Structure formats: structure tokens, C-alpha cells
Amino acid sequence: MRDRQVSRGARRAREFEAFVAGAAGRLLHTATLLTAEAPDANPRARRLLTPALAHTYARWERLRGEDPYDCARQYLATRFARATWHQYAGLGRARRPDPRSPLAALAPQERLVLVLRLHEGVAEEQTAVLLGLPAERVRTVCDRAVAGLLHPARPAAARGAGAKAAPW
Incomplete structure (x- = not known):
């Protein structure tokens, strides 16, 4: 029983690593566009992406045929929307877009x-x-x-x- 759990955990980790290797770049680019940061200086985008990937990893076993990229993108978008709402509701510090961003x-x-x-x-x-x-x-x-x-x-x-x- 223990060996099966270890094996399943290792398989899950390998599958998720493969997903991240293929999708993290595009998701980071998406987060960078959302935050309107410069592509070479995007700490807010990285802070937005990390919990989206963690959320996807936590749900990995329960996705059952769902697209993990879609799961991560949805989490990224809703987290950005929520952070933006808090920012404009006076609960966060206003951040100016980087003028080098195409969507600034x-x-x-x-x-x-x-x-x-x-x-x-x-x-x-x-x-x-x-x-x-x-x-x-x-x-x-x-x-x-x-x-x-x-x-x-x-x-x-x-x-x-x-x-x-x-x-x-």
C-alpha cells in the first residue's frame, strides 16, 4: 500500500513537472500582460503565477480529464481580478503599469x-x-x-x- 502511494505521488510530480515545463512560459507571459509589466521585469506577474500553479498542483488528482492549463489560467484571471478590485477599493497600493508594456x-x-x-x-x-x-x-x-x-x-x-x- 505504501509503495503504491509513493509511486502515485512520484507519477503525479512527474506529470505536473511536464505540465509546468510546457505551460509556465505562456502562463507567465499572460500574467505579464495582465499586470502590464515589462517582460524582463515582472515580479507581480511571477507572484500572480506562483499561486495559480500551486492551486493547479493541489487539484491535479481531481482534474480527471479537465485541462490543467485552463485550471491555472482561470485561477490566474480570477486572482488578478480580485487583486485589482481590492486595489481600486482602497485596500491595496495603486500600481502604475510599466510604459514598456504593450497594454500599459x-x-x-x-x-x-x-x-x-x-x-x-x-x-x-x-x-x-x-x-x-x-x-x-x-x-x-x-x-x-x-x-x-x-x-x-x-x-x-x-x-x-x-x-x-x-x-x-
Whole structure:
């Protein structure tokens, strides 16, 4: 009995190590996009990824046919959303995005929806369920994020001294 438990534990560890070897890089990139940090300086993304991997390892035996990558990504996204909510509710320190990040101009919710939808390829309905939002809201946030990336707003000083800002 003891030998079987040891063998099963070793197999579990090998399977998880193989998963991490294949998925950790992409998950770290996803976390880096969410936190809007520079790819070469991403401590918040690493702190976001570590518990997601630990959560996935803890559930490893119970996944039973579920995708472990999906499990880790869901945990990563919900943890980011929760941390962002606490940050903006005054419970955490506000963090400015790194200007070297391609998504630095976006709000955290826009980054989250955009990363899930476009980078990770999660369907609109699944994103809505994961975030507890209506699908229409997910679509609107994603569209706004894409528009913000394609047509960034210029600061008032860059528009010129004689140009007036639009009244809306």
C-alpha cells in the first residue's frame, strides 16, 4: 500500500513537472500582460503565477480529464481580478503599469478581457462566466480595449497649443 502511494505521488510530480515545463512560459507571459509589466521585469506577474500553479498542483488528482492549463489560467484571471478590485477599493497600493508594456494604456479590466479573449482565445461566453459579467459587457470592454490600442488618445499637450479638446 505504501509503495503504491509513493509511486502515485512520484507519477503525479512527474506529470505536473511536464505540465509546468510546457505551460509556465505562456502562463507567465499572460500574467505579464495582465499586470502590464515589462517582460524582463515582472515580479507581480511571477507572484500572480506562483499561486495559480500551486492551486493547479493541489487539484491535479481531481482534474480527471479537465485541462490543467485552463485550471491555472482561470485561477490566474480570477486572482488578478480580485487583486485589482481590492486595489481600486482602497485596500491595496495603486500600481502604475510599466510604459514598456504593450497594454500599459489599458485599464485592468480591459487588459483582463483583452488578454483572455485575444491572447488566450477564450470564448466570449466563457470569459463572461469566468468574470461574472454579461456577455455584452465583455464584448463592449474588449471592443473598447482594442480601439484604445489601435487609436491611442494623445495627451492635450501633444495635440498642439491652438487645438481645442473635443467637448465630449
